[in-house]
Amino acid sequence: MSSDAALDPEAGVEEDQTRAADPQDGAYVSRRRWPRVLGALLTIALIATGGVLYAEGRQLRDTPATANLALTDAEATTRVTGDVSSALSKVFSYGPGTTATTQAAAKEVLAGKALQQYAALFGQVERQSADQELTLTTEVVRSGVTRLTDDSAHLLVFLDQVHERRGHTPTTASAQLTVVAELRDGRWWIVEIGST
Known part of the structure; x- marks a missing residue:
């Protein structure tokens, strides 16, 4: 890059735009998004599993047998x-x-x-x-x-x-x-x- 281009702010903008259009950069952006998406999906799955386990635990605690203090x-x-x-x-x-x-x-x-x-x-x-x-x-x-x-x-x-x-x-x-x-x-x- 010439010293004139280094001093010219518009020259840098053109270079950034050319870089954004690079197809390999798109792959880099999607690779950076994938862990975020996977993390969000895992979080949702953990919350749903926790909710199901909590509901089943409540059912186990609320059975007639556990309400009978003669057993506990x-x-x-x-x-x-x-x-x-x-x-x-x-x-x-x-x-x-x-x-x-x-x-x-x-x-x-x-x-x-x-x-x-x-x-x-x-x-x-x-x-x-x-x-x-x-x-x-x-x-x-x-x-x-x-x-x-x-x-x-x-x-x-x-x-x-x-x-x-x-x-x-x-x-x-x-x-x-x-x-x-x-x-x-x-x-x-x-x-x-x-x-x-």
Whole structure:
């Protein structure tokens, strides 16, 4: 390039325009664009994959099994099992002189349908206990929580009951109950009792 061309600004412009028209420069520009396009596509693919994995993870966390605290919260399961077992032992144990105490205990641990069923049944039991001098001792031998949420529990309970009548040999019988309990004011109340 001559010294005149170096001083002439228009001469440089012509040279740049000639360079832009060079076919090899077009290949260079497309080669520079390709990594950007590939990076954008990979970013979109990663975001889409992340969204799908997040949605599937939510579905796994929201299954009925994970909502059942009996499978995940050992402390709450132990507490409800203990409370219900203790309550059943109290309300199903009585003797000729202790029916009033048993009835009072029932009002402290039973509610709703369970309390109504118990009141209807206990009237008959009270009479039999006095007439026959019947004593019933109930012990929970095994109980398990089948379903537990923050405020309700379903349990399967196995009981051993010893019946004693004056002048007779005590007899032992086993029973199996389904129990529904509700957490109210920090205490577990038995609201439904069924036999299986």
